[in-house]
Amino acid sequence: MKNRKSVSSIIWRTIKKKSFLSAGIVFAVVASVVTALLPPLILGKVIDMITAGQEPAFILILSYFGLTALTGFSESFREGLLTVFGQKITHALRSSLMDKYTHLTADSLTGQEPGAVVSRFVGDVDVVEKLFTSGIISMFADAFRIISILVVIWVKNRGLAIVLAVILPFLFWFTRRVQKSMLAAKVENRRAVGRASGCVPETLHNIRTIHCLQKEKYMTERYDRYIGESYRAVERSNFCDAIYSPVILILNAVVVAVVMLLSASGNAQVLMLFGMSAGTAVAVINYISQIFGPVESLGMEIQTIQSAIAGVHRINEFLGLEEKEEVTGRQEALKQSQAAVREEDAEQDEIIAEFQHVTFGYREQDILQDFSFQIRKGEQITLAGRTGAGKSTIFKLLLGLYEPKKGSVLINGRRAGTVGEKEKRKLFGYVEQTFHQVPGTVRDQITLFDPAITPEMAEEAARLAGLHETVMALEKGYDMPCMDGIFSEGQWQLLSIARAVAAGPKILLLDEITANLDAQTEKEVLRALQRAADGRTVISISHRINARTGRVITVRML
Numbered sequence: 333m334k335n336r337k338s339v340s341s342i343i344w345r346t347i348k349k350k351s352f353l354s355a356g357i358v359f360a361v362v363a364s365v366v367t368a369l370l371p372p373l374i375l376g377k378v379i380d381m382i383t384a385g386q387e388p389a390f391i392l393i394l395s396y397f398g399l400t401a402l403t404g405f406s407e408s409f410r411e412g413l414l415t416v417f418g419q420k421i422t423h424a425l426r427s428s429l430m431d432k433y434t435h436l437t438a439d440s441l442t443g444q445e446p447g448a449v450v451s452r453f454v455g456d457v458d459v460v461e462k463l464f465t466s467g468i469i470s471m472f473a474d475a476f477r478i479i480s481i482l483v484v485i486w487v488k489n490r491g492l493a494i495v496l497a498v499i500l501p502f503l504f505w506f507t508r509r510v511q512k513s514m515l516a517a518k519v520e521n522r523r524a525v526g527r528a529s530g531c532v533p534e535t536l537h538n539i540r541t542i543h544c545l546q547k548e549k550y551m552t553e554r555y556d557r558y559i560g561e562s563y564r565a566v567e568r569s570n571f572c573d574a575i576y577s578p579v580i581l582i583l584n585a586v587v588v589a590v591v592m593l594l595s596a597s598g599n600a601q602v603l604m605l606f607g608m609s610a611g612t613a614v615a616v617i618n619y620i621s622q623i624f625g626p627v628e629s630l631g632m633e634i635q636t637i638q639s640a641i642a643g644v645h646r647i648n649e650f651l652g653l654e655e656k657e658e659v660t661g662r663q664e665a666l667k668q669s670q671a672a673v674r675e676e677d678a679e680q681d682e683i684i685a686e687f688q689h690v691t692f693g694y695r696e697q698d699i700l701q702d703f704s705f706q707i708r709k710g711e712q713i714t715l716a717g718r719t720g721a722g723k724s725t726i727f728k729l730l731l732g733l734y735e736p737k738k739g740s741v742l743i744n745g746r747r748a749g750t751v752g753e754k755e756k757r758k759l760f761g762y763v764e765q766t767f768h769q770v771p772g773t774v775r776d777q778i779t780l781f782d783p784a785i786t787p788e789m790a791e792e793a794a795r796l797a798g799l800h801e802t803v804m805a806l807e808k809g810y811d812m813p814c815m816d817g818i819f820s821e822g823q824w825q826l827l828s829i830a831r832a833v834a835a836g837p838k839i840l841l842l843d844e845i846t847a848n849l850d851a852q853t854e855k856e857v858l859r860a861l862q863r864a865a866d867g868r869t870v871i872s873i874s875h876r877i878n879a880r881t882g883r884v885i886t887v888r889m890l
């Protein structure tokens with residue numbers, strides 16, 4: 333088992349690796365808050381000087397504009413750095429997920445829904461990225477900004493600070509309520525749009541049945557219902573959107589008006605709390621309008637963090653799945669040299685693969701029980717048995733994808749599960765019922781991007797499979813990008829054979845390779861196989877009696 337990774341360890345590693353970037357973000361956050369705090373103070377001072385009949389110093393005016401510009405600059409600098417940092421995190425997370433994916437055991441791998449894996453790689457990673465770019469860091473920045481403004485206001489006008497301390501929790505509660513309702517309405521709308529979009533292909537797909545059973549009205553009403561749900565959800569969302577800004581603006585105006593009225597009240601006790609100069613009044617009005625923005629953002633940031641936490645859990649769950657036993661480069665080299673010695677020994681008794689009293693089942697139910705057989709080098713074996721008896725399972729055990737519950741599966745006298753990936757490619761060639769394309773050229777289909785397989789080896793494999801002429805007849809030959817329709821069903825199977833023999837494997841595993849072919853094409857593929865089988869051990873699964881070769885091992889259904 334490899335050392336376990338988690339989202340937090342990956343992020344922590346990225347922070348340490350990109351220490352300058354991380355320090356830059358901290359610096360930009362602090363700078364943007366501090367520089368935003370100073371201009372209203374300077375403005376207040378300038379106004380106080382003007383009202384006192386003094387000429388404001390040029391440096392003061394200059395620093396007001398300079399600091400305002402600096403605030404904008406440090407904010408965009410922070411956003412820029414956060415975007416870059418977010419990309420680094422996305423990269424690190426996706427690489428770790430891919431690394432994990434390639435190391436999963438066959439059992440964990442088959443238990444994964446393709447759609448769920450894609451949403452782990454795309455949706456969940458994006459959400460975690462947002463956790464940083466518009467979640468945690470912005471939340472700290474906004475909280476820092478609110479607190480610093482409150483501190484300045486406390487120093488400048490205690491009464492206003494008290495009013496704000498009372499109002500801000502209410503404002504925050506109201507903001508969260510509006511945001512939650514908007515989010516719920518958006519989710520509802522997405523669901524309704526999904527249902528309505530699903531309705532269209534469903535109707536087209538079943539159009540004959542709908543006409544036959546005269547269900548047109550029912551389908552129309554159903555579509556109308558979904559569209560109606562979507563419309564109502566959008567209206568709810570628009571309503572929340574429409575009321576929020578006016579409420580905030582009115583609140584802002586009311587606070588300013590009340591504080592100004594109180595500061596002009598003339599009552600000595602009230603003035604103790606609310607009294608201020610004209611300059612301070614301008615400064616605090618400025619601060620009040622600055623404090624509402626961060627409160628609104630804070631609500632959104634909490635929302636982002638909440639949804640990101642679910643994504644973090646899902647990614648951590650995926651990263652915690654069981655991994656294959658790892659064979660390191662050195663171990664593999666050592667094992668290969670030991671295998672070479674064993675192979676020599678094995679050559680004497682010629683047993684290349686062996687099942688010793690194997691019992692195996694994917695879950696509790698056993699599929700094989702106390703199953704034994706031996707295969708000698710160069711032998712041609714056919715595995716026969718009813719559907720579901722466990723023939724393909726025997727291949728998976730030979731490939732070391734699963735460990736038996738009892739007994740052992742040996743390849744050249746060695747436990748199949750301990751054969752490393754590189755060695756496996758030299759040991760086994762696997763041909764399945766259908767060909768699975770990889771993105772790339774025809775040559776890539778044969779080499780599977782293995783640099784050890786030269787273009788000459790790929791060509792030789794295609795010749796052996798009897799496909800060389802067909803490939804050469806293609807517009808770009810082996811460099812032709814592979815796509816559906818360039819080969820016939822039988823030719824795809826020949827390409828499968830070329831792929832299987834390209835690395836010169838000692839054992840060929842053939843799983844029902846002629847099942848989908850007509851009699852003529854089957855003959856052609858079987859001829860190619862005869863050439864490929866020369867000097868190799870071949871283990872095949874076939875339901876067709878005429879495609880069976882050599883000794884037959886029957887796998888009985890339990």
Ligand SMILES: Nc1ncnc2c1ncn2[C@@H]1O[C@H](COP(=O)(O)OP(=O)(O)OP(=O)(O)O)[C@@H](O)[C@H]1O
Nearest residue numbers: 442694695699717718719720721722723724725726
């Ligand atoms: N990954 C898996 N997880 C759980 N059960 C599985 C898995 N793969 C196969 N099985 C089950 O194991 C049993 C044996 O399957 P296997 O594919 O080995 O049979 P088979 O003899 O090759 O059948 P066929 O001739 O139809 O290909 C079947 O009941 C199958 O449903």
